[in-house]
Amino acid sequence: MGEVMKSYIIHFIRHGSIDDTLAGKYIGTTDAPLSERGRMDLRKLDYEYKYPGTQVVFTSPLKRCTETAKILYPEQNPLVIDNLSECNFGEWEGKTADELKNDPDFEKWLAGDSSVKPPRGESNADFTRRVCKMFESIVEGLMKTGTTESVIVTHGGVIMTLLAVYGLP
DSSP, rough: OOOOOOOOOOOOOOOOOOEEETTTTOSSSSSBBBBBBHHHHHHHHHHHHHOOOOOOOEEOSSHHHHHHHHOOOOOOOOOEGGGGGGOOOGGGGTBBBHHHTTTTHHHEEEEEEEEOOOSSSSHHHHHHHHHHHHHHHHHHHHHHHHHEEEEEEOHHHHHHHHHHHHHHO
């Protein structure tokens, strides 16, 4: 008999909102917690819409993600994966695009030069490699364990990168 093909469902959830004082700034490795509004919004959305059930929850180690996972999946013990972290913006961390507008490397980076990296940071090419390797490792683990449904709580940059690379919906 032939092998039965399984379907795997992976739900991506971006963390809740953080402090408004960080709005417009490049926030990657800064370990900002959820804002009170972010916590309230998540509870409200969970009550109104019910997030998908799951067999396993993966999360970035940063507080905004671990808090989101705990609010939405209090019965789960999330698996923390370092490589689910947002891009390391190095010396650009905590700065706005306006503050960086005269930096020629920043301009190249914005224009899509994936080899450019912020000082003491991570290039888009390195970030993409890290995130894709992590995602493939998660999928491989799901296949080995027979786990067919999971949730990944992470950052916007991670989600956008995976959607762009894998052409997911």
